[in-house]
Amino acid sequence: MTLSLRGEHLMYSVRGRPLPILDDIEFTAVPGQVTALLGPNGSGKSTLLHILAGVASPTSGQVRLGDRPLQDVPRRERARHLAMMEQASDTDTDLAVADVVALGRLPHRARLDLESPRDVAACTRGLSSVGMTGTEHRRWQTLSGGERQRVHAARALAQEPSVLLLDEPTNHLDIRHQHQLLSLLNQLAGDGLTVVVVLHDLSLAAQYCDRAMVLDSGRVHAAGEIADVLTPTALRQVFGVDAQITRADGRLAVQILGVTAPQPTALPALRDSSPASHAAHR
């Protein structure tokens, strides 16, 4: 099954914070494409991802999975359609790799069922997709950060979802595994999955994602085809970096040239009090 994921007028605010964390977000991700969620720290990416995954509720607005409001989809059914890979969190657990991947089969199993051959097959496929075959018996505490990330990815794949949401999946991964994981996402999208990924690395986003949404302080700065979204202007305005963006073989490449010099208007305090910063601008 292929399913699109849509966020309509999503607002999210918490008491005690004057500005909403998400402010009227319109979001669309479609099957067959990898959609990147980009933005600086604190721009609301992870919050948006949690809301899209149905593990947090928006203050107002709604998420649609296919043509159904996500809130109307029963919990277990939702977990069969939609898998999320969180940023790695600390845990004391000493579950074996196989047990962690098998958690992905929870929504497919009745409460007291043992694993079916189909469950086992899904777990085996998940592990082999991330290159972790043969580690089934290793204990969680013996894994490196990167290995844990890959096992979490295998667990999400074992859910056999139509929509895959990932929050900075390349953290802790070395360069080879970063590219391996993102090309896996590409390939999954090719198989008809809807993939949404929060990324910090703009070069990876440019290289592997089809579409992107850039968030800035809880608002949509830009959304659309990756080439239309990742522009030198956007990078300067949102991320505060100067960048050169080139196109080769139909794929974008981002080269960060350096930190954008502080705008006089952006830092009034500096301008007023420090003659040195004045000098730097001249």
Next chain:
Amino acid sequence: MTSSSSPSAERLRPIGATLVAWLLLVAGVLVSIAVGGGEIGWSETLRSLGSRVGLPVEPLSALADSVVWQLRAPRALLAAVAGAGLATSGAILQAVTRNALAEPYLLGISSGASTGAVLVMVAGLGAGAVSLAAGALVGGLVAFGLVLVLLGRHASNTGRLVLTGVVVGQLFTAMTSLVLLGWGDADAARGLTYWLTGSLAAARWPAVALCVGVTSIALVAARLIASDLDAFAFGAVASASLGVPVAAVRSVALIATAAVTAVVVSAVGAIGFVGLIVPHAVRALVGPQHRRLLPASAFGGAVFLLLADLVGRIVLAPRELPVGVITALIGVPAFLIILRRKERS
């Protein structure tokens, strides 16, 4: 999942393990009845048992028979069921709080339950098994609620959880003393050690029946949420994304542990550390998956408390050490080992 052994062996192994566990448990109960001073030994125990089930053996004197059936047997069964309940509660609390040091006694739940039971007794609301257990349940929930409120969002912070639990436990220990010494009669005051340390000496059938009933229900409930508890290892958000009804599972887990702790404490007082020692030892044998860990903890806890009680009766015979003293003597080093291992990782 992908074990190297054949599928049929995979299915037989748990059956074999369950059989061994039951045999150990029955053996433990028999040893507990037959050993431990006085004129009742193996032959008397077996004769008494035999005559009860209609075998052609010479029956015991009425006095000896009542020692076996009114003192020894309920004591052994109560040890087994209390151990099973406390150990399982510890394993569940460790999963829910994501904290390896969580268990009913260290979280103050047992002390709160003691206070509740003592209040019911002193207030003259009845000293039957059910009314004591009801008081213990309220007391245990109040203590646990207080710990959770004081902790706020820091329940998985090891040091903080245990410190808060111990402090709240001290508060309720003081309140139990206050109630018993301030308002109880002389008999009640003599029961102070029993409530604070935990002892099996006063075991009677009604309490055994209540503990068996409540603990059985809790074990079934725990089995139903076993795989959800595995998911809890990675936190509430990850569990929710796997379709786990986080709030409902937490409620079932907390109600089950509070109820078990309450009936156990109302029957045997605040026995500590069983919920810490047993699940950690059992994890080394069967692994951390709750599908196996919870039943294994139940069996392990039963056998452990039977043995601890036996040691308490034998080691300074004819004097008798309360079972809570033995569990604490084993539990404190176990606590330190677990803490050190945690800090190293």
